[in-house]
Amino acid sequence: xxxxxxxxxxxxxxxxxxxxxxxxxxxxxxxxxxxxxxxxxxxxxxxxxxxxxxxxxxxxxxxxxxxxxxxxxxxxxxxxxxxxxxxxxxxxxxxxxxxxxxxxxxxxxxxxxxxxxxxxxxxxxxxxxxxxxxxxxxxxxxxxxxxxxxxxxxxxxxxxxxxxxxxxxxxxxxxxxxxxxxxxxxxxxxxxxxxxxxxxxxxxxxxxxxxxxxx
Amino acid sequence: xxxxxxxxxxxxxxxxxxxxxxxxxxxxxxxxxxxxxxxxxxxxxxxxxxxxxxxxxxxxxxxxxxxxxxxxxxxxxxxxxxxxxxxxxxxxxxxxxxxxxxxxxxxxxxxxxxxxxxxxxxxxxxxxxxxxxxxxxxxxxxxxxxxxxxxxxxxxxxxxxxxxxxxxxxxxxxxxxxxxxxxxxxxxxxxxxxxxxxxxxxxxxxxxxxxxxxx
Amino acid sequence: xxxxxxxxxxxxxxxxxxxxxxxxxxxxxxxxxxxxxxxxxxxxxxxxxxxxxxxxxxxxxxxxxxxxxxxxxxxxxxxxxxxxxxxxxxxxxxxxxxxxxxxxxxxxxxxxxxxxxxxxxxxxxxxxxxxxxxxxxxxxxxxxxxxxxxxxxxxxxxxxxxxxxxxxxxxxxxxxxxxxxxxxxxxxxxxxxxxxxxxxxxxxxxxxxxxxxxx
Amino acid sequence: xxxxxxxxxxxxxxxxxxxxxxxxxxxxxxxxxxxxxxxxxxxxxxxxxxxxxxxxxxxxxxxxxxxxxxxxxxxxxxxxxxxxxxxxxxxxxxxxxxxxxxxxxxxxxxxxxxxxxxxxxxxxxxxxxxxxxxxxxxxxxxxxxxxxxxxxxxxxxxxxxxxxxxxxxxxxxxxxxxxxxxxxxxxxxxxxxxxxxxxxxxxxxxxxxxxxxxx
Numbered sequence: 001x002x003x004x005x006x007x008x009x010x011x012x013x014x015x016x017x018x019x020x021x022x023x024x025x026x027x028x029x030x031x032x033x034x035x036x037x038x039x040x041x042x043x044x045x046x047x048x049x050x051x052x053x054x055x056x057x058x059x060x061x062x063x064x065x066x067x068x069x070x071x072x073x074x075x076x077x078x079x080x081x082x083x084x085x086x087x088x089x090x091x092x093x094x095x096x097x098x099x100x101x102x103x104x105x106x107x108x109x110x111x112x113x114x115x116x117x118x119x120x121x122x123x124x125x126x127x128x129x130x131x132x133x134x135x136x137x138x139x140x141x142x143x144x145x146x147x148x149x150x151x152x153x154x155x156x157x158x159x160x161x162x163x164x165x166x167x168x169x170x171x172x173x174x175x176x177x178x179x180x181x182x183x184x185x186x187x188x189x190x191x192x193x194x195x196x197x198x199x200x201x202x203x204x205x206x207x208x209x210x211x212x213x214x215x
Numbered sequence: 216x217x218x219x220x221x222x223x224x225x226x227x228x229x230x231x232x233x234x235x236x237x238x239x240x241x242x243x244x245x246x247x248x249x250x251x252x253x254x255x256x257x258x259x260x261x262x263x264x265x266x267x268x269x270x271x272x273x274x275x276x277x278x279x280x281x282x283x284x285x286x287x288x289x290x291x292x293x294x295x296x297x298x299x300x301x302x303x304x305x306x307x308x309x310x311x312x313x314x315x316x317x318x319x320x321x322x323x324x325x326x327x328x329x330x331x332x333x334x335x336x337x338x339x340x341x342x343x344x345x346x347x348x349x350x351x352x353x354x355x356x357x358x359x360x361x362x363x364x365x366x367x368x369x370x371x372x373x374x375x376x377x378x379x380x381x382x383x384x385x386x387x388x389x390x391x392x393x394x395x396x397x398x399x400x401x402x403x404x405x406x407x408x409x410x411x412x413x414x415x416x417x418x419x420x421x422x423x424x425x426x427x428x429x430x
Numbered sequence: 431x432x433x434x435x436x437x438x439x440x441x442x443x444x445x446x447x448x449x450x451x452x453x454x455x456x457x458x459x460x461x462x463x464x465x466x467x468x469x470x471x472x473x474x475x476x477x478x479x480x481x482x483x484x485x486x487x488x489x490x491x492x493x494x495x496x497x498x499x500x501x502x503x504x505x506x507x508x509x510x511x512x513x514x515x516x517x518x519x520x521x522x523x524x525x526x527x528x529x530x531x532x533x534x535x536x537x538x539x540x541x542x543x544x545x546x547x548x549x550x551x552x553x554x555x556x557x558x559x560x561x562x563x564x565x566x567x568x569x570x571x572x573x574x575x576x577x578x579x580x581x582x583x584x585x586x587x588x589x590x591x592x593x594x595x596x597x598x599x600x601x602x603x604x605x606x607x608x609x610x611x612x613x614x615x616x617x618x619x620x621x622x623x624x625x626x627x628x629x630x631x632x633x634x635x636x637x638x639x640x641x642x643x644x645x
Numbered sequence: 646x647x648x649x650x651x652x653x654x655x656x657x658x659x660x661x662x663x664x665x666x667x668x669x670x671x672x673x674x675x676x677x678x679x680x681x682x683x684x685x686x687x688x689x690x691x692x693x694x695x696x697x698x699x700x701x702x703x704x705x706x707x708x709x710x711x712x713x714x715x716x717x718x719x720x721x722x723x724x725x726x727x728x729x730x731x732x733x734x735x736x737x738x739x740x741x742x743x744x745x746x747x748x749x750x751x752x753x754x755x756x757x758x759x760x761x762x763x764x765x766x767x768x769x770x771x772x773x774x775x776x777x778x779x780x781x782x783x784x785x786x787x788x789x790x791x792x793x794x795x796x797x798x799x800x801x802x803x804x805x806x807x808x809x810x811x812x813x814x815x816x817x818x819x820x821x822x823x824x825x826x827x828x829x830x831x832x833x834x835x836x837x838x839x840x841x842x843x844x845x846x847x848x849x850x851x852x853x854x855x856x857x858x859x860x
Binding site for chain 4: 013016019020022023024026027028031089092093096097099100103104106107110111114115118119120121124
């Protein structure tokens with residue numbers, strides 16, 4: 001079997017893993033909105049309708065939280081695949097397990113938005129974030145150890161930067177989750193702040209932001 | 216790190232942003248139909264069933280409205296990416312925020328179809344259109360300022376044409392929304408007319424339609 | 431603006447239309463299954479559960495019908511894009527209107543499965559097929575007239591074959607729909623037979639099947 | 646019609662079949678989570694909420710089962726397309742029938758999770774697996790017989806390995822299903838074990854794992 005053909009087809013396979021992943025992320029993101037239910041019934045004035053709209057605010061907050069969580073993991077996934085040049089069956093299955101955890105976010109987000117004043121809901125949401133972080137961490141370590149990275153691009157610095165990103169993010173999420181023992185809203189607020197930090201790249205060190213730039 | 220590799224991978228990333236976006240648009244479009252509920256129960260004659268079908272008409276109107284709104288923003292998004300050659304983490308996140316707003320359309324469309332005789336429902340729908348317009352506008356300005364466009368293609372004329380398109384469209388949408396103070400149906404009718412105008416490209420000036428041609 | 435760049439980007443755009451379309455088709459197909467509801471409640475024996483499963487049969491029939499209808503239009507869409515080399519804003523919007531009609535199939539299929547003994551349900555389903563056929567027909571004629579086809583491939587024979595396919599199929603669907611004045615189940619059976627004929631390519635003339643081969 | 650053009654367009658078509666398939670798989674996977682309903686109502690303590698969460702465990706088990714089943718068939722599908730170089734209308738329709746069966750998994754998985762103590766539910770789930778296996782088997786045999794494979798890559802060994810994989814997997818699934826006559830939970834446990842075996846590639850013979858490696 002000629003090398004050239006193998007690379008061609010292996011590359012094709014990476015495109016399919018990415019297509020499946022983009023599909024799962026897009027659907028999980030869009031399903032979040034189904035949790036914001038349009039208020040039904042007869043309304044006799046504008047103010048009555050506005051009064052029925054107001055209680056949806058925690059749902060919008062959960063939507064924002066869920067969308068950003070999925071956005072962060074999608075960016076992390078896309079960043080890894082910028083450096084992954086080949087795939088094998090183990091990496092494929094690590095990816096499927098990662099997607100299995102990602103697909104649970106519409107549930108854990110819905111659970112949180114419904115029971116936001118309970119520590120158990122915070123814990124469940126944190127568990128989902130933790131499992132997603134664990135899955136993407138193992139995915140990266142395996143890809144490196146199995147020699148599936150593009151050698152020209154994936155330097156030791158890149159490897160460390162992506163590895164550390166996951167560890168630091170998970171530490172911050174754990175801290176945010178633990179704040180639920182003081183107040184659950186504080187915990188959600190801190191989680192959203194951590195995510196906004198990642199999304200807006202406010203407090204990154206110079207070296208990290210260089211890798212980020214190539215993201 | 217060789218330039219060639221960087222371009223290759225950065226290009227791959229653009230394809231992933233586009234894949235995620237196409238997925239979100241496709242799902243948001245298709246979810247709209249879930250709002251048109253099949254009338255249930257026992258029907259004893261054709262005319263009884265037809266009588267139960269008739270009240271679905273506002274739902275079909277909302278479906279048409281929602282699909283065209285999403286169609287217009289999808290065309291706008293695809294047009295920008297015709298000229299975008301590179302991406303960075305900020306553009307990626309501006310795109311995710313844009314998708315966050317796009318994913319809200321099934322909700323705001325459903326809200327409008329349920330409460331079409333209320334100014335608040337018109338206002339909410341307009342707010343969604345405004346936020347989507349704002350997000351796609353910032354996306355474009357940032358891509359230009361950060362030098363992420365294909366320099367050979369994206370002339371000053373293209374930059375202005377796309378920028379003006381958003382501003383003119385948003386002015387028309389605002390006008391349509393304000394008509395709700397006369398009558399909410401008038402407001403919806405005017406919004407659909409604005410959209411049909413964009414979809415059918417009836418009254419475009421020659422210069423604009425040249426850019427459109429390349430769309 | 432160099433020709434080469436224009437072709438590159440125009441091609442990219444076709445890939446986005448195809449991505450959006452594949453997404454809409456995939457979701458519409460998969461949403462059909464949501465209409466087959468798992469029987470709920472307490473069941474005390476295998477035979478009780480089987481008895482509750484049996485009434486789902488018309489739903490499975492509707493699922494089969496809906497999936498094949500979508501499959502046929504997807505094949506038709508993909509076949510056209512085999513010959514389409516360029517796109518413009520009109521073709522893009524004709525495509526969005528086509529998807530708007532395609533996205534209605536989960537509704538019209540659900541309506542039919544719920545009210546299969548009513549001529550109105552047959553008529554509604556036929557209307558959806560007719561509108562989809564009309565949209566794909568106009569799409570093809572426009573692509574030809576506007577010179578958007580690959581000139582090397584899209585010979586006069588190909589043009590005619592695709593055009594005639596739509597007309598013959600629509601004639602058969604209309605005949606099937608009209609059978610509802612005798613019996614609505616007969617009408618559904620005939621529609622499924624027409625579709626199986628297209629899917630399995632049983633009775634095609636030699637010339638048509640040559641084009642089909644390239645499909 | 647020049648050969649080169651034909652290959653170019655035929656290849657494009659394969660990419661569309663893959664896009665449609667990835668979409669259907671991604672949606673079917675993500676829809677599984679909609680079956681895990683967030684417990685609603687007023688809860689007065691953490692322990693009350695936890696007590697309401699506990700009964701969801703069979704739903705999570707069904708989610709795991711359904712996701713792995715879809716993962717296995719997705720890997721099988723992607724593996725076949727690594728070796729498929731051309732397509733014709735028959736292969737396209739065999740693929741659509743395969744997707745028709747795949748889209749039923751959210752239903753059969755939901756049915757199983759709701760009625761896990763009934764042999765009929767096991768039988769229905771097994772029937773879905775069997776039909777999916779049958780469809781992917783016919784798909785592969787047809788692709789080989791019709792000469793649609795990449796001749797350089799798809800050796801006789803590859804052909805046999807993929808063929809045998811389906812037959813062995815289906816034998817194991819049938820065995821697992823038959824265990825329901827002893828106990829339905831035993832049957833589900835055995836199915837999950839078979840799937841974990843395929844996912845983790847624990848007990849593969851050397852020759853099989855070579856092909857798997859290229860997967």
